[in-house]
Amino acid sequence: MKQKNQATRISVGSKVFDVINYTLLGLIGLITILPFIHVVGSSFATSAEIASTRFLLFPTKFTLDAYRFIFSTDTIFRALGISVFVTFVGTIWSMFFSILTAYGLSRRDLVGRRALNFLIVFTMLFNGGMIPTFLVVQQTGLLNSLWALIIPVTINAFNMIILRSFFMNLPQGLEESAKIDGASDFGILFRIVIPVSLPSIATISLFYAVTYWNTYMHAILYLSDSTKWPVQVLLRQIVVLASGFNYDGTAYTDVPPPEVTIKMATIVVATVPVLLVYPFLQKYFAKGALLGSVKG
Amino acid sequence: MSSIVVPKLKAKKKLSAVDRKRRRSELWRRIKRNKMIYLMILPGIIYFLVYRYLPMYGLIISFQDYKPYLGITGSPWVGFTHFERLFTSPEFWTIFRNTLTLFALQIFVYFPIPIIISLMLNEVRHSLYKRGIQTLIYIPHFMSWVVIVSISFVMLTLDGGIINSVLESLGFAKINFLMSAEWFRPIYIIQVIWREAGWGTIVFLAAITAVDPQLYEAAKIDGANRFRQIWHITLPAIRSVIIVLLILKIGNVLELGFEHVYLLLNASNRNVGEIFDTYVYVAGLQQGQFSYSAAVGFFKGVVGLIMVVIANRLAKAFNEEGIY
Numbered sequence: 212m213k214q215k216n217q218a219t220r221i222s223v224g225s226k227v228f229d230v231i232n233y234t235l236l237g238l239i240g241l242i243t244i245l246p247f248i249h250v251v252g253s254s255f256a257t258s259a260e261i262a263s264t265r266f267l268l269f270p271t272k273f274t275l276d277a278y279r280f281i282f283s284t285d286t287i288f289r290a291l292g293i294s295v296f297v298t299f300v301g302t303i304w305s306m307f308f309s310i311l312t313a314y315g316l317s318r319r320d321l322v323g324r325r326a327l328n329f330l331i332v333f334t335m336l337f338n339g340g341m342i343p344t345f346l347v348v349q350q351t352g353l354l355n356s357l358w359a360l361i362i363p364v365t366i367n368a369f370n371m372i373i374l375r376s377f378f379m380n381l382p383q384g385l386e387e388s389a390k391i392d393g394a395s396d397f398g399i400l401f402r403i404v405i406p407v408s409l410p411s412i413a414t415i416s417l418f419y420a421v422t423y424w425n426t427y428m429h430a431i432l433y434l435s436d437s438t439k440w441p442v443q444v445l446l447r448q449i450v451v452l453a454s455g456f457n458y459d460g461t462a463y464t465d466v467p468p469p470e471v472t473i474k475m476a477t478i479v480v481a482t483v484p485v486l487l488v489y490p491f492l493q494k495y496f497a498k499g500a501l502l503g504s505v506k507g
Numbered sequence: 508m509s510s511i512v513v514p515k516l517k518a519k520k521k522l523s524a525v526d527r528k529r530r531r532s533e534l535w536r537r538i539k540r541n542k543m544i545y546l547m548i549l550p551g552i553i554y555f556l557v558y559r560y561l562p563m564y565g566l567i568i569s570f571q572d573y574k575p576y577l578g579i580t581g582s583p584w585v586g587f588t589h590f591e592r593l594f595t596s597p598e599f600w601t602i603f604r605n606t607l608t609l610f611a612l613q614i615f616v617y618f619p620i621p622i623i624i625s626l627m628l629n630e631v632r633h634s635l636y637k638r639g640i641q642t643l644i645y646i647p648h649f650m651s652w653v654v655i656v657s658i659s660f661v662m663l664t665l666d667g668g669i670i671n672s673v674l675e676s677l678g679f680a681k682i683n684f685l686m687s688a689e690w691f692r693p694i695y696i697i698q699v700i701w702r703e704a705g706w707g708t709i710v711f712l713a714a715i716t717a718v719d720p721q722l723y724e725a726a727k728i729d730g731a732n733r734f735r736q737i738w739h740i741t742l743p744a745i746r747s748v749i750i751v752l753l754i755l756k757i758g759n760v761l762e763l764g765f766e767h768v769y770l771l772l773n774a775s776n777r778n779v780g781e782i783f784d785t786y787v788y789v790a791g792l793q794q795g796q797f798s799y800s801a802a803v804g805f806f807k808g809v810v811g812l813i814m815v816v817i818a819n820r821l822a823k824a825f826n827e828e829g830i831y
Contacts, residue, residue, distance in 0.1 A: 228733040232630050239624065240643035243705060246658050247646070249669060253661075261667065312551030315544045322538045327548065331555055337812045339562025340804030341784070342791040346568075347561045365554045396543035425651030428766045432792065443653040447770070450657040471667050478657050485649050493645055 247482075254278070254475035261471055277476035287480065289438065290445040293357065294424060297441060301361040301423040306416050309371045314400050316371075317378035335368045341432070348433055359433035360426050360441070367422070370415050377411040378404060417491060424484060446481045450474050569802035582798075589802035598786065606782050609768075610760045612696040618756060620700055621707030622749060626737055628708060629715045644705025655702050656770040659694065660685065691776040698767065710752065714745040751822045758818025761811045783807040 248268050253261055254277050256270035281287050315321065316328060338344070344363065353359035381404065389399045405412065427443040434440060440448075538545075569589055571582040593599055624644070631637040647655065662669050663684040671681045684690045722740045731739065765784035772780045783803060791800030 224732050228630070229632075232627055233636065236624075236627055236631065236636075236640050240640045243644045243647060243701065246662060246701075250658055250661065267669070308551050308554065311547040315548035315551075318541065318544055320537065321541055321544055322534060327552065330552070334555060334559040336815050337563070337808055338559060339565050340801065340808055341787050342797055342801040342804055343562035343565030343568065344558070345792065346565055346797070347558060351557065363558045365558070366551055371551070396541075396547070400547070421649055425653070427651060427653050428769070443651050446657055447653050450660050471661065474657070474661050478654060478661070482650060482654050486646075489646065489649060493642060 250475050250478050254472060254479045256472060258470055258472055277470070277472035278480075280473055281476050281480070287442070287445065287477070290440055290442040291480070293439060294426075294441040294443070297357060297360050297426060298420050298423040301364075302416055302419045304361055305365055305367070305370075305419045305423075306412065309366050309374055309415065309419075310400075310405065310412070312366060313371050313374035314378050314404060317375045319379075331366075331368050331371065345432060354433055355436050355439065357434075357439060360423070360429050363429065363433075364422075367419070370418050374411065374415055377408055381407065413491075417488065420488070421485060442481045446477050449477050566801060566805050566808075568798050569805045571798055573798040573801070575797070585798075589799045590806065592799060593803055593806060598781070601778065602781055602783055602786055605779060606761065606763065608692060608779075609695060609763045609782065612692060613699065613763070614753070614756065616696050617699050617704065618753065620704045622711055622745075624704060625708035625711035625715065626741060628712060629741060630733065630737070641705070641708075644708070646705075647702040648706035650702065652702075652764070652767045652770055655698055656767070659698060663694070686773065686775045688776045688779045691771065691780045695768070695771060695780070698771075699764070710748060711745055714748040715741060718744040747825055750825050754818045754822045754825070758815040759811075760814055761807055 245268070252268045252270055255273050255275070256267060257272050257274050257276065260270055260272055261267060312331075316324060316331075318324070321327075339347075348354060348359055348363050351362075353362060385403055385407070386399050389403050394402065425443060426441060427447065430439075430441055430444045565579065568579060568582065570584060570586060571579070572585050572588075573579070573582045577583075628637055628640065631640070663671070665671055665681055665683055665685075670684070675681055682690070684694060718741060723736055726736050726740060761783060763782050763784075765782075765788075768780055768782055769785050769788065772785055784807070787800045787804045787807070790796045790803065
């Protein structure tokens with residue numbers, strides 16, 4: 212009897228625990244996502260409704276005015292075009308050199324492999340810092356070129372190491388049998404290693420693509436020509452202009468602040484591409500992040 | 508690699524000249540056999556040398572009075588002048604205090620949250636619900652800091668921001684969050700939590716999967732409730748992961764997110780928000796004091812390196828797995 216009482220008490224307690232736990236988690240999920248919904252909802256609302264509604268998530272009157280406005284000038288098209296260019300070209304560029312380096316360093320019979328690995332890992336622990344790096348970018352003639360967003364970050368040491376451990380975990384027999392058949396090193400890499408590693412290559416490509424799409428600081432550091440700014444810089448410009456001050460705290464007086472809906476729409480435009488690939492990101496990234504945290 | 512090194516070390520004295528020659532030609536043969544592999548990694552190595560190691564060489568300008576038209580070879584040497592200036596300037600202590608404060612927020616406010624959320628997620632039996640929550644809380648991690656800060660801006664702004672509208676409708680006074688020194692730190696850490704706490708659960712959830720389910724069964728039979736099960740089984744199981752991540756986080760004390768802080772700074776919160784990276788940016792690229800700001804960056808880099816190396820040694824001692 213006592214036993215049974217205890218069992219029911221536990222299961223009731225357990226039920227209460229579940230209800231509270233599920234509710235709290237639901238709230239956490241909701242709080243995480245509400246700001247995004249607020250921004251997307253407001254971007255489709257009329258300025259009048261935003262002014263009158265205190266807590267807007269879904270607009271009652273749906274309008275594309277904000278989008279029509281931001282797409283009425285070249286500015287956002289140019290910024291989006293630049294971001295798309297940097298993301299595509301940058302990802303291909305980075306993957307090309309990362310794969311070559313990672314595969315080379317994955318070969319266990321390579322003389323000097325440990326030293327070369329250390330050369331790369333050390334850059335994760337120490338770097339020359341902003342100013343000396345700026346001077347190198349300047350001296351290699353990249354200032355004010357879109358390549359300044361790509362070439363100085365060609366290989367991310369962390370991504371390269373993840374790729375390398377993927378390659379090292381491939382069965383050894385695969386390469387050896389190809390070698391016996393007379394395949395060259397490049398032949399083995401492009402005809403055997405890359406085709407069997409496509410999921411991991413997709414993972415790292417997405418890592419690079421998101422980084423390139425989100426690039427901001429390098430554009431601020433290396434591009435003074437505002438016609439070359441990617442969408443993140445434009446977004447920052449629009450939001451800061453609207454908030455009435457800039458980095459130095461001096462107020463903008465010459466430019467009228469953009470309307471709230473325009474800011475919202477710009478945020479959405481800068482965000483949507485990442486959200487579109489998000490389902491793939493989530494699937495692969497969790498794997499990559501784990502591998503990185505354990506083996507990196 | 509080790510197969511060459513070990514015999515070489517052991518046999519150094521005994522080897523005759525002929526043997527050594529043979530050994531060297533054997534090494535040379537192995538290098539030549541892999542010449543295509545060296546060709547593959549050559550562009551990558553060149554990249555690291557030019558864009559990673561050349562800047563390290565460039566740090567010598569922090570001992571110079573660097574003038575762009577004179578270059579590194581022509582600029583005069585000034586010894587430790589710039590470092591002395593840094594350590595004696597009042598800004599140094601402001602930056603030092605700000606760094607420690609933001610770091611403390613990272614450790615005491617942010618760090619426990621992913622652990623708590625992963626413990627909560629682990630208790631969810633319905634895998635669809637669990638995956639749904641995970642999908643939602645991972646999203647902000649993929650947004651740029653510009654997007655995160657921009658969304659906060661439009662929500663916190665005085666005119667029409669949703670937070671101030673709610674405050675007003677509840678009868679409170681409006682708060683100028685964005686231009687206030689007191690609100691800089693709360694906003695900073697809330698944004699860090701918003702962007703990273705969900706994503707931060709991944710490592711802990713992975714560690715939890717290694718727990719033997721039989722332990723829970725045994726605990727249930729012993730009458731342990733859910734809290735006691737978490738406290739006595741799940742938490743101890745992931746304790747080493749928690750310790751390792753905590754140590755590594757302490758090692759990265761100086762990495763507070765340059766882009767993030769830069770985006771939040773303005774004239775009214777600079778006093779509580781300035782960190783080494785933003786100071787380097789303003790002194791170097793905005794005011795053109797290349798040598799001085801390179802010295803500040805150098806100091807930060809060396810302290811960071813020492814911290815990370817110590818942290819890794821400690822982490823390895825705990826778990827055999829560091830970050831390198």
